[in-house]
Amino acid sequence: MTLARKKAAETMALTDVVIEVLDARLPEASRNPMIEELRLHRQRPCLKILNKADLADPRTTAAWLAFYNSSDQAKAGVKAVALSCKKASDVAKVTGLCQLLAAHRGTHLKPLRMMIMGIPNVGKSTLINALLKRRVAKVGDEPAVTKAQQRVELGPTMTLVDTPGMLWPKIECPSDGLMLAASHAVGRNAIIDEEVATFLADVLVDRYPALLAARYGFDMDGIDGVGVVAAVAKRRGYVLKGGEPDLEKAALTLLQDYRSGVLGRISLETPQSRKLMLRAREEEDV
Ligand SMILES: Nc1nc2c(ncn2[C@@H]2O[C@H](COP(=O)(O)OP(=O)(O)OP(=O)(O)O)[C@@H](O)[C@H]2O)c(=O)[nH]1
Numbered sequence: 001m002t003l004a005r006k007k008a009a010e011t012m013a014l015t016d017v018v019i020e021v022l023d024a025r026l027p028e029a030s031r032n033p034m035i036e037e038l039r040l041h042r043q044r045p046c047l048k049i050l051n052k053a054d055l056a057d058p059r060t061t062a063a064w065l066a067f068y069n070s071s072d073q074a075k076a077g078v079k080a081v082a083l084s085c086k087k088a089s090d091v092a093k094v095t096g097l098c099q100l101l102a103a104h105r106g107t108h109l110k111p112l113r114m115m116i117m118g119i120p121n122v123g124k125s126t127l128i129n130a131l132l133k134r135r136v137a138k139v140g141d142e143p144a145v146t147k148a149q150q151r152v153e154l155g156p157t158m159t160l161v162d163t164p165g166m167l168w169p170k171i172e173c174p175s176d177g178l179m180l181a182a183s184h185a186v187g188r189n190a191i192i193d194e195e196v197a198t199f200l201a202d203v204l205v206d207r208y209p210a211l212l213a214a215r216y217g218f219d220m221d222g223i224d225g226v227g228v229v230a231a232v233a234k235r236r237g238y239v240l241k242g243g244e245p246d247l248e249k250a251a252l253t254l255l256q257d258y259r260s261g262v263l264g265r266i267s268l269e270t271p272q273s274r275k276l277m278l279r280a281r282e283e284e285d286v
């Protein structure tokens with residue numbers, strides 16, 4: 001990881017605009033503070049892409065865009081846009097937005113140099129492929145598919161660098177770690193599926209009970225996260241040899257249904273929930 005960081009710092013020096021890919025379902029939890037640090041060190045402007053917007057709750061995504069684009073960040077050379085890297089018309093907006101952030105670049109002599117950064121599995125390589133309209137980078141639905149930086153030319157006046165996904169050494173808030181695991185930025189085995197699924201189920205009970213009921217058809221009355229995982233096992237007939245419910249299998253089903261979008265369009269955090277979470281942590285620290 002330190003090598004990846006060193007390489008990123010070197011490339012940052014030769015970059016005009018950082019394209020920071022975030023997960024639209026958990027924009028702040030998926031924002032690597034190390035990327036911000038590297039970027040601010042060189043004072044580079046940044047296009048924040050809230051990717052996988054097709055999987056996120058559109059109302060929450062709109063709230064996040066308002067948050068990023070109206071805050072002080074906007075003044076500091078940050079612009080945010082929500083899109084799905086799987087939609088060509090969405091991806092077509094990206095280079096124009098980068099050009100706006102670095103108006104002095106984008107000629108034969110001074111090409112616009114963009115660097116794509118973000119946590120693992122957020123869609124960086126998918127974005128590169130979509131921008132180039134051909135498959136230059138390997139993609140896959142698991143963390144750490146890209147192993148090294150890759151520079152590509154996007155016409156005569158623009159270059160792009162794909163980078164391996166980066167996580168940071170210490171994720172401060174436990175709920176951020178769980179959101180990242182639920183969204184598959186952290187590999188399997190790093191955190192126990194059952195714990196992650198229970199966390200996810202609690203969020204769903206709180207904010208999207210109708211989606212849970214529609215997918216699994218159980219009674220939502222008085223149920224909590226643990227109850228949801230057990231109810232999924234029961235509904236699906238997942239039983240262990242001794243007759244106990246197979247909670248691990250149920251946990252994986254719930255996680256896969258969330259990750260693939262079959263549960264519906266779900267956001268795990270909102271600007272408001274983030275604010276409350278940070279405030280609660282501050283109070284704990286006092
Ligand atoms: N639904 C949806 N899936 C996406 C989107 N963008 C990427 N994906 C999927 O997300 C998974 C990860 O994509 P990659 O492009 O390999 O992600 P990456 O950020 O390069 O990952 P690493 O190289 O591991 O850091 C793949 O299964 C993609 O198909 C999107 O906008 N919507």
Ligand SMILES: [Mg+2]
Nearest residue numbers: 124125145146
């Ligand atoms: Mg990649």
